[in-house]
Amino acid sequence: MSSLDSHQQLVQFTGHRHLTTRLLLSTLTGRPIRISQIRSTSTSPGLTRPETNFIRLLDAVTNGAQIQFSMTGTTLVYRPGLITGSAEGLGAAGGVIRHEIPRECAKRGVSWWLVALCILAPFSKGHVNVVFHGAGCVTSSTPAGDISADTVRTAILPLYKSFGIERTIELRILQRSCAPAMGKDAGGEVQLVFNHQVRLPKTLHLLNAGRVKKIRGVAYCVEVSKSNNERMIHEARGVLNKFVPDTYIFSDASAAPLIPTHAHKGAGPAKVKGAVGFGLSLVAESSTGCIYSADVSSPPEGGVPADEIGRQCAYQLLEKISQAGCVEGVAAPTVLMLMAMGSEDVGRLALGRDVLASEEVIQLARDSKEFGGSGWGFRENGGENERGEVVVSVVGRGVGNVGRKVA
Numbered sequence: 240m241s242s243l244d245s246h247q248q249l250v251q252f253t254g255h256r257h258l259t260t261r262l263l264l265s266t267l268t269g270r271p272i273r274i275s276q277i278r279s280t281s282t283s284p285g286l287t288r289p290e291t292n293f294i295r296l297l298d299a300v301t302n303g304a305q306i307q308f309s310m311t312g313t314t315l316v317y318r319p320g321l322i323t324g325s326a327e328g329l330g331a332a333g334g335v336i337r338h339e340i341p342r343e344c345a346k347r348g349v350s351w352w353l354v355a356l357c358i359l360a361p362f363s364k365g366h367v368n369v370v371f372h373g374a375g376c377v378t379s380s381t382p383a384g385d386i387s388a389d390t391v392r393t394a395i396l397p398l399y400k401s402f403g404i405e406r407t408i409e410l411r412i413l414q415r416s417c418a419p420a421m422g423k424d425a426g427g428e429v430q431l432v433f434n435h436q437v438r439l440p441k442t443l444h445l446l447n448a449g450r451v452k453k454i455r456g457v458a459y460c461v462e463v464s465k466s467n468n469e470r471m472i473h474e475a476r477g478v479l480n481k482f483v484p485d486t487y488i489f490s491d492a493s494a495a496p497l498i499p500t501h502a503h504k505g506a507g508p509a510k511v512k513g514a515v516g517f518g519l520s521l522v523a524e525s526s527t528g529c530i531y532s533a534d535v536s537s538p539p540e541g542g543v544p545a546d547e548i549g550r551q552c553a554y555q556l557l558e559k560i561s562q563a564g565c566v567e568g569v570a571a572p573t574v575l576m577l578m579a580m581g582s583e584d585v586g587r588l589a590l591g592r593d594v595l596a597s598e599e600v601i602q603l604a605r606d607s608k609e610f611g612g613s614g615w616g617f618r619e620n621g622g623e624n625e626r627g628e629v630v631v632s633v634v635g636r637g638v639g640n641v642g643r644k645v646a
Contacts, residue, residue, distance in 0.1 A: 249273040249316065250609055255286075257602050259293055259355055260572065262317060266297060266304075267362060267580055268610045268638055271318040278313065285312025288343040289351065296352060299336050300324055300359060300367065322640075324363035324436075335430075336369045344375035345418070345425050348385030353410070353431060354395060358576055360433035361404050361440065362640040367433040370413075374424035374498055379417040379459070379518045380534040386569055387534050388412050388429050389457045389520040394532035398570055401528075402577050403441040407434035414496045415461050417516030420539040426496035426513030439639035440581040443574070445565040446589045446620065446630060449527030454479055454556070456488040458549075460517035462495035467517040467545040474549030475519060479556070483523070517545060519552040523560060531559040531567045563626035564591035571600050579607050581635035589620050589628045612636050 247269075252261055253276045265272045278284050286294075286308070294317075298304055303320030325336040340349065349371050360367040378388040386394075392410040399405060409432045416427030456475065458468040468490040479486045496513035518536025525531075533556035535548050559567050566574050571594050578586040594600065595617075604615050616632035 247271055251275070252609075255290075257599070257606065258290060259351075260576075260599075260603060261606055262294070262297060263355055263358055263576070264606055264610045265317055266301065266319040266322065266359060267576075268636070269319055270610050271316070273314070273316045275314045277315065286315065288341065289347045292340060292344050293352060293355070296338055296356065296369075299338060300356070300363070300369070322359055322363045324360070324365040324367040325369060334368070338369055338371050339373040340371055340375040342374040342424055345377055346381065346383055348377045348379065348381040348383070348418070349388055349427060349429050350386045350391045353388065353391045353429070354573060356431060357391075357395065357399075357433065358573055360431075361399070361402075361435065361437050361577075362580070363433075363436050364640075366436070367431065370428065370430045372428040374426055374513075376416060376427040376429065377418050377425045377514070378412055378415050378427040378429055379461075379516065379536040380520075381418045381536075382538060386532070387518060387520050387536065388427075389459070390522070390532045390534050390569070393455065393457075393520065393522045394530050394567075395570055395573060397530060398566070398574055399577075401441075401443055401445065401574075402437075402581070404435050404437055407432065415459055415491070415493045416496055417461050417514045417518065417536060418539045419514035423539075424498045424511065424513050426498040428496070436640060439635070439637065440577050442581055442584040442635065443578050443586040443588060445529070446587060447527050448529050448563060448565045448589065448626075448628070449525035451483055451523045451531070451560060452526050453485040454483050454487075454521060454523045456519060456521040457491055458488055458517070458519050459491045459493070461493055462512065462515035463517055465490070465492040468492060470545040471517065471519045471549035471552070474546045475521065475553040478550060478553035479521075482557070488519075488521070514539070516541075517548065519549055521552055521556045523556055527565070529565045530570070531556060532569060533559055562591040562593045563628050564594050565589045566594070568594045568597055568599075571597075572603055575600065575603055575631070575633060576607075578633040579612050579636060580638060582639070583635050583637035586633050586635065588631050588633070590631055592627050592629060595629050595631065
């Protein structure tokens with residue numbers, strides 16, 4: 240153990256839950272962590288393939304990180320390095336990191352990697368340019384609860400503008416794919432370009448949710464009839480137009496991705512088609528810039544008509560709006576983590592009670608304190624608080640981007 244490690248005591252955690260959040264907090268604060276008893280009582284103990292793949296991504300965008308596993312994979316020691324982005328050793332112009340997601344990770348959507356990488360990107364020493372690809376790269380929403388890449392682009396990335404982070408940020412869906420059935424491949428491809436790095440995010444004060452003024456969305460289908468898009472749009476508009484007349488949903492039809500395979504011995508390289516299906520991503524924006532989203536796609540085994548997908552997505556969006564607050568549950572961890580990493584000032588955010596009471600937000604508050612942050616403050620939202628909102632006060636740690644001395 241080096242002299243540096245001896246001064247930094249390991250932050251101890253147990254269990255596999257919230258593993259990615261803890262790895263992100265460790266990377267942002269520079270505090271090493273030890274996570275033990277990772278599925279120690281399971282028939283498949285240790286880290287899963289998506290988790291080890293995520294650690295590989297962390298290693299790719301940082302320099303000097305030290306990662307140690309136990310023999311069974313049930314214990315992980317992570318000593319973070321400096322967040323360098325994709326420009327390490329490639330000059331000022333930077334390069335592109337091609338991160339492969341194998342077939343074994345297809346249960347998770349690519350958004351699971353994207354949202355985490357977006358949190359690290361503003362604190363990088365250089366620009367971030369990562370292409371996700373592979374047989375396990377799913378761009379649609381998944382049965383595991385991951386949102387689609389479209390929702391990351393339309394509902395997560397715009398939130399960074401509130402922190403003064405808005406220049407040269409782009410998410411490109413190069414090849415669509417849906418969640419594959421058992422034993423099948425996905426084969427999607429997504430590129431994230433995040434070229435706005437800051438010293439410290441601005442302090443956020445977001446207390447007025449406003450009224451929803453417009454709804455936008457994307458209906459997508461992969462290797463199936465485009466009429467599925469039209470049916471989803473028709474059903475969704477039939478529900479939403481009663482509330483918001485300014486509703487527009489784009490239609491995107493694409494072919495299934497072709498994935499190289501060597502399944503046939505002696506036949507040379509061949510290509511198979513990736514997963515097919517369809518889905519709908521909806522985003523509602525309020526008069527004060529608050530965003531709510533909904534995401535539904537066809538299940539891998541099929542059997543659900545497009546009309547039902549459209550109706551279900553529209554009702555899901557209305558439910559998100561009814562939960563109140565300025566930030567919905569999907570985006571709340573991102574916003575709260577950026578607030579905690581900001582300048583040493585008090586930021587305030589109004590959240591709905593259901594969002595605040597979620598396991599992920601409660602555990603984030605506890606973990607943030609474990610990494611040296613201050614406790615969060617809570618009070619009722621004053622004024623016309625008919626929707627039962629709670630104001631969360633977060634004091635920034637002032638750590639920010641140690642690799643970047645000026646904004």
